[in-house]
Amino acid sequence: MIEIKDLHKSYQMGSNSLHVLKGIDFSVKEGELVAIMGSSGSGKSTLLNILGMLDEPDAGSYVLDNVPIKALNETKAARYRNQFLGFVFQSFNLINYKTALENVALPLYYQRKKRKERTERAMSYLEKVGLAEWATHLPSELSGGQKQRVAIARALAANPKVLLADEPTGALDSTTSYEVMDLIQGINDEGKTILVVTHEPDIADMCKRIVHLKDGVIVEDRKVEQVRASQYV
């Protein structure tokens, strides 16, 4: 599903160049649930941004679902993001003047789906995350866990190939974190490929594979026995 070879990325910080990714080789098969771990500054967020086509690598190749991702203009990147990827952010990033249902339907709007279809599909994903009765509520009326579940429903709405979650539990207490992870595991059980960036070991243990980044290189890549979040809920 994801093939990355010799990926490099540096940032200019004034006169200094900060080499963040120093040759990453990495591949993910369909149906995997991968945790990307590392301390702050290890390059994990940069890697996720490149995977999410929000940032471009300086060197190296990236193939997503057999489509080479390179030299994309903004329009094409937007189309690919919409088609291939679903994003879950630490701070939810729901649009505050749209209801839960409208937020979930937004990726479908950019897919130019008809209103009726958008609403139906958005509603079915809200049901999936257990928030059907909150459909008409604004984000400000939802709890943190509920917001993240809406965000997950939104990430799923366009039926992407890969779900990219950047610290999805970073803003949540542990009980709520486990609820969100339970949901993510459930989605993965249905076959969705998911990448989770996290620095919390207990969250990483709930994935099937842990990739450890340090100073811009992968220092560890191992399969783990998945801890089911449902036992903590």
Place this chain on the structure above:
Amino acid sequence: MNNLKNYFGMKFIFERDTWQEIYGAIRKNKIRTIITISGVTWGVFLFVFLLGMAKGLDNSFRSQFNDFATNTMFVWGEQTSMPNKGFKRGKGIQLTLDDVDVLKSQIDDIEYIAPRNVTGRWGTPPGQFVRGSKSGAFSVYGDYPTIDKVSKKKIFDGGRFINEEDIKYQRKVCVIGEDIYKQFYEKDENAIGDYVQVNGIYFKVIGVYKPTQMGFEGDDSIFLPFTTFQGIFNQGKKISWMVITAKPDKDIVQTEATIKTKLKQLHDVHQADDQAFGSFNMGEAVAKTNGFLTGMRLITYIVGIATLIAGVIAIGNVLLITVKERTREIGVRRALGATPGEVRGQIMLESILLTFVAGLTGFILGTMLLWGINNAIGTNEDIPILNPTVDFFAVVGALLSIVVLGTLIGLIPAQKAVSIKPIEALREE
């Protein structure tokens, strides 16, 4: 063109969803929206109001001039300022009916010529008007019916103005002003056919005239047939001045010069003497007023357009701030698959929609105010405003221009929105 369309994302302009997205964004902050549009609303309001008032002033002036034929002139005798043919300077010039006859027969330009006499003006004693036990002093005019062709006298129903028969038989009839009627008659009392005295002679009232804004007769003068006036005031052939209307295809300024040249010949006045005859022509007065009105309109347009531009710039400014505020939202939209074209299109359509709604609101408010003013003034002739309306095309033009301006100004925040990288937007806390 196709590229351009894609560039501006024009294909989604007509989709209901696009507008729902925009409505959602605008509705988000009502106060911001109201503040944003208030500049343009105020600009259009001011524009419509000023344009309407200028039009009202214009209409009012025009309706006053309409009482008068614009190719009309007045000429009267004064005193010579140059010696000529053995006469010393300072010789008084008295126009007579003979002059009128000469001008009428020799100058082709003349359409109508009406000699007039007056007493009670310019140092001459007024006439004594008596009805029953009341009396008063008023200006008295001796006129030919021709004067009606130059300066239409509006007579109240039931009455009439002086006619040829009155002139021919030196009838003792008079037309009185509305003010005299009010002073001497009860309300609803019929003055027509009533007998009054002017300087001790009985006259039959044949009409009451409505006040006019132009001219100096006011609403308290008495009109007698010219020939009757001649007899009573012992004028002989003397006249106070004459009113001349040129033929429609003649230039009144040229006619004025021709007439004065002829009069100078007739009265042994040096051709270079500018003081011997006084004259005034309506053509010049109308031209001056038109110049003034054109100036007014120009100022209205300049002020209106400047205010509009300021308003539209304010919208652009607020939208720019808004884009900054909405950085994260725009980032999210782009992460979810909004193309730069779609983001740009949305911001620009917001700008256009806001300017249009603002403009329309301003137009409606301005029109309502004009309507209110029109109703309040009504036909009050003391206020020189008549029918203050705005030209439909001026309004459509103004609305179109602000939409164009809104589009142009919307380009700036739209470009700003597109220049936001989604990653930076999402990182921003």
